[in-house]
Amino acid sequence: MRTPEAMANTIKSNKAIFLITAFVVAAHISYIPNGFTWLDHNDIEQKRAVLPIGQVYKAFITPFGETSFYRPMVTIANSIDNRLYGHWAPGYHLTNVLLHLGVVILAPVFLSVFFDLTARQKFWAMLIVGLHPASILVVGSIIQRQELLVTIFIMLTLIFYKRAREKGRWRDVYFTGVAMAGALLSKETALVLIPVLIIMDKFFNENLGKINVRLWIIGAGTMAAYAALRMKVVPKIWGTGWGELSIGQHIATRLGLAGKWILLLVSPFKSNFSDAVRVMDWTNWYVWVVILLLAGVGVIIWKAGVRSGMGKAILMILILLAPGLNIIPVPRVGSPHYGYLPVLGLAGLAAVLLGKLKKGRRMAGIVLGIWLGIAAMTVFRAGFQFENDETLFKAEVEKDRNFEEGYYYLGNYYLKSRNLAEARKYYERGLAEKKNYLYFSQKRNMLINLGGIKLETGDARGAYEIYDAMQDSVGEDMKPYVVFNLALAAREMGDNQKVVEILGGRRWQRPEPYMLLNQALESLGRINSVPLLQYLSPEPQ
Template sequence: MADPSPLAPRPTWPIAALLVVATVAAYASVWRCDFVSLDDPTYVTDNPLVAQGLTWQGVAGAFTTGHAANYHPLTWLSHMVDVELYGLRPAGHHLTNLLLHLASTLLLFAFLARTTQAPWASGVVAALFALHPTHVESVAWIAERKDCLSTLFAMATIWAYRGYCLHPSARRAAGVGLWFTGGLLAKPMVVSLPLLLWLLDYWPLRRPLGWRRVGEKLPLFALAAASCVVTFLAQQSGGAVQDLRIPLAPRLANAVVAYVRYLGELLWPVKLSVLYPHPYITGTPWSRATVVGCALLLLALTALAIALRRRRHLLVGWGWYLVSMVPVIGVVQVGVQAMADRYTYLPFIGLFLAIVWEGRALCARLGRGRWLGGAATVAVLGLLTLLTARQVGAWRDSTTLYERSLAATPESWALHNNLGNAYSRAGNYDGAIREFSTILDHAGHFLTLMGEHREEAHYNLALAYQEQGDLGQAIAHYQQAIALNPANLDAQSNLGLVYLRQGKVEQARQQLEWVVRVQPGYPAGLYNLAEVYRAAGEDERAARLYERFLRLRNDYPPAVAHLAASYEKLGLLAEATAAYRRAALLDPTDPATQAALRRLQPLATP
């Protein structure tokens, strides 16, 4: 081993300080980023398991449920701690992600500096990890806490493994297993870590290889196998596994191409997107020539690394990349993406190692290589810092994220849908209609394959037209959504409400009575039918439905206020006054409620 003592021969704290300063500078604007609508509600803001903070019920649920089609209890616990500390203010959650990213950066640097005795080269590898723009997705996306947390556990595992290699003992081996278990419970992508440790045995630890090295890692392989089984079951039960929708041949083809596309992102990290749609879903599968060309390139690079195996960093770095990418390369397809920037978070470390150490060797062979290498390193890191800072800005809010992502992947129906929803929430209904119409106008293979999204596009388009006041278009698209899925009660109920807004009270009544008959406990159906009865002057029937609705949703101010108005028309002044008071507590700013209270107060019986 190159690390005979626990202390490096030269001080490394100045390099560590530079790493911290550069990383904080690159991510300075992350404090101003909001939660985004993609997965953040599922993981944090709308997740009852997390939104209550750290509770015994939440802790138990974290270990016993597969929420969000994943089993990563330590990630859930970390989100709960954040809510306990910061509430639902996003800046604090971003701070935690950044601190985890910094901790992984420093552990990676410390491990390499101690084992290679090359602190500056180690610092460059750590800086590339800290500052590469593809890693912004893992750090700036609150829902990707699992990336930052699992990688920190992976770095801690590697650090503990170094200690075990220096002074083997059962206690140190148990420590390695404990850190590895933590990584698996944060995100199971680290299942490849036992193989990565075997690669590190070859370099930089320089331990003699053999079956003994494999045998000592068998407990880690067993933990990894158990994690794979649990993860597959959780993702399959959560509907995340898309194997049945995407045949094996397109999955294998995309996996080969994705390995090469990631290399392109490594070298030219621009036009990044939060979602790169799978070519099979967009109806544009990879050509045979593309797949064969990528396969030949991968084989050539692998053969080169083997041929130059005396340069151990090349074989280890390339092997690290190939092995650590396997869990997310898409042979087992999870989701609809062809690749994802967040998947590079751990695998790119291997490529950084290979590039930096090969560049170091080249500079050593050149006369003024040290100065040229230093200048090139500063220029590259400076450029990456600027690109990363710009990419962090893409995560400012949902609208910015989807607009920037669509500029890179305009063929993504999911991004058009998400941007349309973001526009709708912001009141930009023209923009929403444009995005939802784009999906339907380009209804190609992916909508044939996944027909529920055609229904979703019609429904969202109807909502936007309804809010805009174009009721005819709203009705047309609600009807198309219903034709695709008659069980869509949201569309059925909203259609009745649009009829009411058109003054077609009888049509609205028939539509909504059908909805309530089919699903008596459906809150929107109850409320909308109550609105129809109230508009028809049938206040007794309206009041009964408002009461049923409020037993399901007791915090909706308009329902309470409208119930009070029905009570008032029925002459139930005491009940009306009590309901108006309740409505005023829920919404103190409603002038109609305040006026009704002033009118009824002298008349109501005490």
């Protein structure tokens, strides 16, 4: 039977947890009444990452959102939301807020796998995870929910793994495998992070009992099954290239990225959403500052002891930072969503430091409280930015003119609202040359849209030049569109002979090219000899 003191402590803990979750929800309440933005238009509105609820099993046998990624859990989550909310965007945003709340609640349990924490330390950790500005993009952008899902499942994997090692119960072994599968099916990052965190747990906790053979069989089997299934569905191992950098530039640029993530972790202010990263070399002073900083961190770990609480926390931060260092090339190199997972390590470090303080604990609590207050206000204010693409990206491209994707979606926003002058302005700014930067490029799509605007506004020659320059380099999926628009531009320029040269001798799937070709032939006084049966050709364009 529990003592009155134990019951009182439980009540206090429950009240504290309730208050913390209330603070977190309040800080993120501004994220809910927003619309679809960014990649939501493709993944949600155009349903590239959504399936009918009766066909969600297809998520396991198809790539994610017509990409080279394999993330069935994200597609399933999107499909459930689509069933519940249809085109009502606030419902999807509510799901992201609830998923983030799940991360906050699980965080102290996960950290307890590696650290001996008091209730007070756990509460501080929950507040840091819940209110850190790294949550802004992950919670605010619906399509970033893979970060929320993989974080939840990674934490559950380690929680059940430790229980299975300590108690050897079959149900814990089973749930370890289920959680691991959930993490792997949410994002590829889990394939590396889970084994590394398990090795870390084994290194720091040598008294967790004998090796559980069933646990290792389940773990290895889950990973093998995932690898086989992924290779079956997405045979391409990875879809992003390394880029044309020297070895020195690769290393220096990654050191620069490490500095960016460290600043993001310690700052209570919002990071820019731009993914653009400057290519660095050894002559850049910032690289050497980061090297000195990392050397200082190494000295701290050495003096404190690798197995100390501080050493473990710093090592966890470095492990969780690794995916954001572009060691394996990713499409959006510098996107701030890579700062979300490492916040768990930061929360662990803060909790450990607060526990170590003998003097000045009150002052440390005040300083951390001020930091959290600033962070909470930052998070709350940022939520309003996700109303639409204009509110989301306009301020971002002003902060970073190398944010090409921001310009692209701003152009799309104005194009959709028929503000062609603004659309053209942002497309042209986005197409400006960016030297020595890595970023996710939307150049092809911006050129196509800009050509369409020029064609519509009477600048036929400008449109012709755009489409002519890209017709040989564009992919097969867009080539018919580009060639047809090239012919339209030639017609607007009055060059019907060029129209015939462009469209003649090709097989088309749609009737519009044939109609345009016929008009050009008639204008030239020539007999139309294009067989109508070509419209039904098995090799259309």
